Amino acid sequence: MAKSFEYGAFMEKFILQPSPSQQLPLNGLSFAVKDIINGENIHYGTPTNPCAPDRVPGGSSSGSAVAVGARLVDFSLGTDTGGSVRVPASYCGILGFRPSHDAVSTSGVIPxxxxxxxxxxxxxxxxxxxxxxxxxxHLPNVDPVRPSQIIIPEDCFSLSSIPNDRTTQVLVKSVEKLFGGQILKHVILGDYVKEKVPSLQHFMSGGNEEHFYNIPSLAALSSAMRLLQRYEFKNNHAEWVTTVNPNLGPGLSERIWAAIRTPEENIDVCHTVQNEFRAALTALLEDKGILALPTIPGDPPKLQSNPATLEVFRARAFSLLSIAGVSGFCQVSIPLGMHNDLPVSISLVAKHGSDAFLLNLVETLYDTIKEEVGIAERTSN
Structure with missing residues (x-):
């Protein structure tokens, strides 16, 4: 197949022939595997977003997302450290699942x-x-379980430029139809996190400019996450980067060298933030609760956008993405059709270890969500 028909999703393509005698769960499905480090890539080109060709397809798992979004494969694998499954899924208008941390083996994956x-x-x-x-x-088939509550954090949705009738209202109406409105709960997540995660004060001092256009406690959560990410990246790759001095693309190069220069101070505080935040979010969701979030705070950015113009968008996105990242909870991005010819999504988060519950819930909700999306699209036209 010519590359133009493959949306630039693949670096290499081949067929694995299954054993004809085995009828395994995924028998007959085609799939793709992530093999590139960044969405916009100077060495291999940028995969074309099948939903919006003039927009970025996402982060480092964007080739995998494009392959699914363009209907080249039935499913694909990706890695998600800071958002590289959830963000491409949102940008490409498909489902993307980040499992609970450590739930799927990372053996053989470069850390x-x-x-x-x-x-x-x-x-x-x-x-x-x-x-x-x-x-x-490695999950058995189990019957779907009714959620005990669906939590709508109003402050998080206020970060998004997408109208509420295309995001929260689609979910609210779907939940009301299937489970009843009594399980819906509205909260101000930033206030809850500020109260329950006192160690975040360390990252909220100094008048961080980012806090003025963001939710301060979640901006602090994002800061703690990124500091620990950079520190661990440094421990994993500093020797190779400084020895080989690889040819890195713009943007990526600056981020990698910033990580290499990360000091060791405050790392213990980051671990304290992790522990406090996971406990706080576990208490909020209880046993079968769900937290709804915008996957990203607006439309997919245009290709080759000036990084400076995306500063607020990226800061808000990292604040939202850090919720599952720091807690280690599972999160799924669900497509909500198109708004102004660009893909829209919403995310659902469940507590650590509730992956089967969340996967079943998506399957239960999906058709009703599609119906509500259709109604919302017709109403807005």
Whole structure:
């Protein structure tokens, strides 16, 4: 197949022939595997976003997302440390699942930051998403369980430039139809986190400019996460980077060298933040609770955007992405159709170890969400 018909998703393509005698759970499905470090890449080119060709396809798992979004494969694998499954899924209008931290083995995967590294996956069909998850997570088939509560953090959705009738209201109406409105709960997550995670004060001092256009406690959470990520990246790769001095693309080069220069101070505080935040979020969600979030705070950025113009967008995105990242909870990005010809999504987060519950919930909700998306799209036209 010519590259123009493959959206630049592949570096190499080949066929693995399965054993004809075995009827395994994923028999007959085509798939792709992540093999590139960054979405916009000076060495291999940028995969074309099948939903919006003039927009970026996402982060380092964007080739995997593009392959699914363009219907070249049924599912694909990616890694998600800071958001590289969730963000491409959102940008390409498909399902993307980041599992609970350590739930899927990372054996054989080059580490970036072990405290956050996960192996996730993409699909267009929630049934396929669930099947792949059960294989990777070694899960038995279990009946869906009704969620005890769906939490809508109003401050988090206020960060998004997408209208509420295309995000939260689609979810709210779907939940009301399937489970009843009594399980919906509205909160101000930033205030809750500030109260329950006192160690974040360390990252909220000094008048951080980012806090003025963000949720201060979540901006601090993002700062703690990024500091620990850089420190772990440095421990994993500093020797190779300083010895080889590889030809790195713009943007990527600056981030890698900043990581190499990361000091060791405050790392203990980062671990304290992790522990306090996981405990706080576990208490908030209780046993079968769900936290809804914008996957990203707006439209996919245009290709070759000036990084300075994306500063606020990136800061808000990292604040949202750090919630599952720091807690180690599982998160799924669900497509919500198109708004102004660009893909829209919403995320659901469940507590650590609740992957099967979350996968089943997506499968239960998906058709109703699609119906509500259709109504919202017709209403806005």
């Amino acid at each position: 970036m930051a072990q405290s956050f590294d996960t192996v996730g996956w993409f699909a267009r069909d929630p049934v396929v998403l669930n099947k792949v998850g059960r294989v990777l997570l």
